Amino acid sequence: MRNFYLAACTAVLFTFTSCGSDSESGGGITPEPPSEVVVKPNFTPIQVTRHEGKPFSTGVTSRDGKNIVGPGGPVMMQAFYWDVPQGGTWWNVLSEKIPSWAGSGITSMWLPPVTKGQSGGYSMGYDPYDYFDFGQYTQQGTTETRFGNESELVNLISTAHSKSMLVFADMVLNHNSGGASEYDPNIQDYYWTDFTGVKSGKFPRTYLDFYTNQGTDRDEGYFGEGRGMPDLRHTREHVQNWLWKSPESVAKYYKNTLKFDGWRFDYVKGFGTWVIREWNKSVGGFSVGENWDGNPSELENWANSAESAVFDFSLYYKMDQAFDEQNLMKLTEDVYWKRNPYKAVTFVTNHDTDDIWNKHYAYAYILTHEGYPTIFYRDYEEWLDKNKLNTLIKIHNERATGNTTILYADKDEYIARRNGYNGNPGLVVYLNTSEQTQEKWVETNWASAAIKDHTSHAAAWNPTTRADKWVKIKCPPKSYTVWSTP
Template sequence: MKKTHFLVSMLVLTIFNACQSRDENDNENPRSDEVHSKTVNVTTHDGRPFSTGSGSVSGKFVSGPGGGVLMQGFYWDVPEGGNWWNTVKDKLTAWSDSGIGAVWLPPASKAQNGAYSMGYDPTDYYDFGNFNQNGSVETRFGSRTELEALITKAHAENMQVYADIVINHNSGGQSQANPFTGTNTWTDFSAIASGKFPRSYNDFYKNSYGNNDEGAFGGFPDLCHANPYVQGWLWGRDDSVGKYYKNVMKFDGWRFDYVKGFGPWVVNNWNASVGGFSVGELWDSNVNTLEWWANNANSSVFDFAAYYKMDEAFDNGNLNALNDDMMWKRNPYKAVTFVANHDTDIINNKMPAYAYILTHEGYPTIFYRDYEEWLNKQKLNNLIWIHNNKATGNTSILYTDNDEYIARRNGYNGNPGLVVYINNSSSWQERWVETNWSSKQIKDFTGNSTWYPTTQGDQWVKIQSPPNSYSIWSLNQ
């Protein structure tokens, strides 16, 4: 969730040195101390963590051996005026053609600030821009009709759509006398325009169920998940929020906002009752905490551990940080990796970071502004293609120092995998590495190197990486 006093971090674009081409001129055997191999003991991630639908539609997204990629389809303070759903809808075909398999949308329902709100102060979960309340009919993003058209178009492109769900707190209620506080509280949601999920003071802490749950946020009324009435309206009833979003609005999954504010059992129950892909925003760099939450919520979680390690690696000149523990190494099926999002944007050297998440295990996310405005879209599309077609099997870290990082995806089910070489230094670097392939010609699928080396019979080969950049190697086929 975007804290109301945050500003989106300024992006410092890194200008990469022009790629050079060099001829391979050394085929001697590597010294035994040149390459240090470390295998990460993680489960293989070889498919999307959600259903792709049936059939293969020419020109639409079709899941490849490496899985899919998620697009965060917004940023903080997207333009006002109710046109954002149309903006996203118009980009879906290009995203699908580029290999993006799902889009995450901002909170879609009417919030306290009406047409000006980013949706994280929800008032009426069933008003998608079709009721006149909180000063407007449309939300900041548009009308219900436009949202439904976006979702329909995404499904036609064989893409999934994830809803951002804010169930920790509400905003925009009317004042009422509250016997549990002895004061008036803004907890009267009895007159919401949709008529669905009316709420009063006993549906928020403190109340007859206790004084608080895991955490309130920003002074907003803190929704009481211990109350069976609240549980029913959120996920239990046939017309609950979750089931309405899934069955009527046709959302395919959920991004749960601020899950520190309530127990993981809430998401677990939602998932059991409603279904669909889910990921939680647990803003914590401790991988033990991330794993604990994901297991107890039966949900994916954003890999904040990887996020902060990437900042240390790519911005602070210490690629050894990538040896450290991360959620994708613990359980790639429950790790959603990212380089930036609407809340936090601290990694400046972004292209190597995207090369990292798009060649490694986990479910990688592309940030809208990085893709559409700030970075090189052609290079990102190249990385997405590599992810979808070559990034298979578990991961072995082959070499790290402050400036260099080399890892191998070991391949799966006939797919050859890859070797990624990230170079933070200001000059070309070369290394002998052990590959998956014996006596095979390989190439750099980024085009950054023009070498076409052949692996030795023992699967070793020398590869290179350009300065302040990366190369990604696989069979020349």
């Protein structure tokens, strides 16, 4: 797909050359210009998107009416991981994190499914049983959910809103679990589809509300072969009313009573895109779907049809190849955000998959490039250098503006420029996976301007751009730098 972008390229062909020692530039000394034209084979600088360059927007302001989107757009925290501690403490743990997260520039948080699952206090929420039990009913062997109770959940959301952070609910609309066995006369067999005993008394379900075989009337997808986790039949009016249509529906209760600001939809391959469209038309809010597919065309088609953002799995797999297999040319290839950055939610890892090992490059990439970057809880709180992540978040919020031009790429090096927007200067990001310090001449956004590396990885290198905006920048071995005006 790289040829598509080369054909669409509108940028002038830029030139590059490696330069000499550190003594040629630094301390504010203007570097010498390139002495010759050197163009890497099979690479042409790419203007990867044709759009205005405005920041990603969730379409939602904070509850106090403030605009939470800075120049670079929002940053999301995935506020859980698989098998977080049991015992009903997680909502309180997150409440305590919110002030520091908000202070670091994180503007939204994605919570795990908040309702009672089949496995009660052990459940991570992806086996939904009672959509209206948030830890207040004793059923499935517990009262609280794994994460806490309803009052603690409401307090968490309220605390987030007090810091102008949005909160997104993880919605599992495909499959249910924990129902009693009942006889289905249509197939003359017993299935686990009797949910009339849910203690909330809301959204009772029977075999009529599920697909219990692979018949021709199925909506989309199939999960668990109908046993244990039957799929909801979204074409049923009863199901639609309880999920989003009626005033007492799941969607309206989450939005109007619990005060959620948006939605992460689980396993969207299991049902039609029209379900997401209708849900969003009914209650609004930001939405993003988990369409687990590395094909950017599939992601594009789904996002357009669902009228929703989508996680950019195509970028996830390209970053794995680029950083773990050490081939940064993969970053020049087609991914979904290059097609529509306004519907692309980018990420490095999540609760389901953790394939990228060289994560510091990946976070440097998603926090300087277009899309809606997502930080994984354990990466931020446990596994990586929080100070470096906070620096990247600050760079994103203040400098990651405008559309993107990929300036240079080879196996070990990758340089891209954010072209700035609405008076914001933009930036140049340099990734270097080699064992040596690398230097390159690049064309920037700035004429006759002192610039610096905002990561401080190349703190001793303080060049000034020429009048034609060219400058020599550098990157230490196995590191990254981000250049902009002071």
